[in-house]
Amino acid sequence: MSLRTPLSRVLGRGSAGEGVGHWWMQRVTAVALLPLTLWFVISLLGQSLQSYDAMRGWLGQPWVAVLTILLVFTLAWHAKLGVQVVIEDYVHGKAAKTTLLLLSTFIHVGAAVAAIFAILRMALS
């Protein structure tokens, strides 16, 4: 006999209260990153990294900018989910764990916003 209430079974959220949402988004972002990172790395290999004008011209193109925004957004999300699991697994003090989780969230959101701002600035100027 299960001691779980019918409601809890239907919602399927488990003991952490959020179900498989974290696990699933880790996979969704991973699948999205396969083509995005592959595209970015291969395209980058064809650019002359040392030339400021060439790099600005490349990243300023509409589709390159859109795909790079998708890339940094998804990367930040995927990294945030992954680093969160590592902190939850290996940092055991409650104060240290909460502090690091907050810090990680702030850094990842900040990095994503900075990257998207940088790309928009190059694409729209």
Next chain:
Amino acid sequence: MNQRPLSPHLSVYKFMYTMSLSILHRVTGCVAAAGFLLFVWWLMALASGPAAYAAAMHALSSPLAKLLLVGFTFSFVYHFCNGIRHLVWDTGHGLERAQARRSGAVVIAAALVLTAIAVWFGCRAFGLAP
């Protein structure tokens, strides 16, 4: 905090080589996350103007930075390859012990080869013909 053992309790398992690949997946994931921050810094430098970009590229051309870039590259490539392995596992395939060992060896080989290729391209980008 209660005193029950919390997952992951790694010390109760006999060591196997596939375990080190799994741990390496986490380590390389964290290193790649740090590499992402460097990438954002590079993007910001590019958006800031020619002087900031030249300074960033100069900073990245120091020997220590190059070593760091090779480390980030390997971490990203390994995490990418082993991530595909994990996604295949999520579909329920390749979980037999022999299969998991074989796919692990493939991932290591692919990561090393792709890192070498990326480093070769990187040297060209920095004007060092290898």
